[in-house]
Amino acid sequence: MRATGATHISATLFLLTLAFIIPLSYGIHANTCRSYCGNITIDYPFALQYGCGHPGYRDLLFCMNEVLMFHISSGSYRVLEIDYAYQALTLHEPHMSTCDTIVLGGRGNGFAVEPWRSPYLSPIADNVFMLIGCSARSPLFQGFPGKHLPCRNVSGMGCEEYFGCPAWDLLGHRVDSKYGSGPPECCAVSFEAIKAINLTKLECEAYSSAYSLAPLKVDGPGGWSYGIRVKYSVQGNDDFCSGCEATGGTCGYGTDGIRQLCMCGGFNSTSNCDSG
Ligand SMILES: *[C@@H]1O[C@H](CO)[C@@H](O)[C@H](O)[C@H]1NC(C)=O
Ligand SMILES: *[C@@H]1O[C@H](CO)[C@@H](O)[C@H](O)[C@H]1NC(C)=O
Ligand SMILES: *[C@@H]1O[C@H](CO)[C@@H](O)[C@H](O)[C@H]1NC(C)=O
Ligand SMILES: *[C@@H]1O[C@H](CO)[C@@H](O)[C@H](O)[C@H]1NC(C)=O
Numbered sequence: 001m002r003a004t005g006a007t008h009i010s011a012t013l014f015l016l017t018l019a020f021i022i023p024l025s026y027g028i029h030a031n032t033c034r035s036y037c038g039n040i041t042i043d044y045p046f047a048l049q050y051g052c053g054h055p056g057y058r059d060l061l062f063c064m065n066e067v068l069m070f071h072i073s074s075g076s077y078r079v080l081e082i083d084y085a086y087q088a089l090t091l092h093e094p095h096m097s098t099c100d101t102i103v104l105g106g107r108g109n110g111f112a113v114e115p116w117r118s119p120y121l122s123p124i125a126d127n128v129f130m131l132i133g134c135s136a137r138s139p140l141f142q143g144f145p146g147k148h149l150p151c152r153n154v155s156g157m158g159c160e161e162y163f164g165c166p167a168w169d170l171l172g173h174r175v176d177s178k179y180g181s182g183p184p185e186c187c188a189v190s191f192e193a194i195k196a197i198n199l200t201k202l203e204c205e206a207y208s209s210a211y212s213l214a215p216l217k218v219d220g221p222g223g224w225s226y227g228i229r230v231k232y233s234v235q236g237n238d239d240f241c242s243g244c245e246a247t248g249g250t251c252g253y254g255t256d257g258i259r260q261l262c263m264c265g266g267f268n269s270t271s272n273c274d275s276g
Pocket of ligand 3: 073198
């Protein structure tokens with residue numbers, strides 16, 4: 001009875017496996033673009049090969065020794081996660097300050113994208129950038145009406161709380177110290193407020209970045225998620241790609257790096273695989 005039961009289970013498993021393999025192999029002929037880097041899946045609109053994915057994300061991701069890197073004009077970042085359901089990426093770089101360390105010297109990348117790419121990528125609204133040790137001449141403190149600083153809390157995260165991090169003890173910061181007429185030691189901003197986090201241009205020594213995934217509210221800076229959370233969105237509706245995939249094709253783009261193409265195994269189409 002046992003043996004029969006086991007055989008029955010194996011047969012069921014075999015059929016189940018077949019049921020998965022058949023549609024998968026049917027799809028594989030076309031999808032030559034999906035790939036992996038370490039344990040991260042690279043799928044539309046991203047790709048590692050030129051010609052695959054959406055042109056807005058061309059020359060963006062690179063896989064080096066199974067580490068996925070993201071490259072934009074402000075520098076290179078490690079990709080910790082790609083969340084396809086929420087259309088977001090999480091980035092990190094070694095010169096970004098966290099709760100444990102503050103990296104001085106203005107070496108941090110910050111975040112700035114090429115103008116042509118900006119419609120496709122932007123830090124989420126619940127991402128705070130904390131700019132540290134900015135000079136009094138910084139554009140941050142100039143030209144705001146009524147001398148209003150752009151500094152503010154973003155999604156409950158800001159400098160007041162960030163000062164509670166161990167990294168500040170190492171710098172000898174005293175939470176009760178009141179700065180006089182000088183600039184604040186730390187200024188928290190949303191990306192939207194200044195459009196580019198460039199430490200050179202802003203004359204800042206360091207920066208940190210943290211994000212909150214609503215509705216989760218984490219108490220205290222030790223519990224914040226440090227990293228840059230970037231939203232990606234393919235402009236307009238992506239009818240081209242859905243039409244292409246619906247006919248068994250894989251979405252890509254032509255050698256001009258602009259025009260979308262549907263790759264249909266033996267040929268490329270400018271619409272979908274049902275119409276050459
Ligand atoms: C990928 O691997 C890293 C460690 O190498 C781990 O921290 C992370 O959670 C893994 N991610 C996924 C999506 O499995
Ligand atoms: C289709 O387009 C891709 C991406 O531009 C290219 O790599 C490939 O060679 C093309 N295939 C054909 C059959 O023209
Ligand atoms: C940052 O600002 C400096 C000085 O204004 C400029 O030379 C540099 O190109 C900027 N970097 C980026 C990535 O925009
Ligand atoms: C930011 O939040 C902290 C703690 O909740 C508070 O003390 C501080 O006044 C807030 N700052 C601003 C600019 O709202």
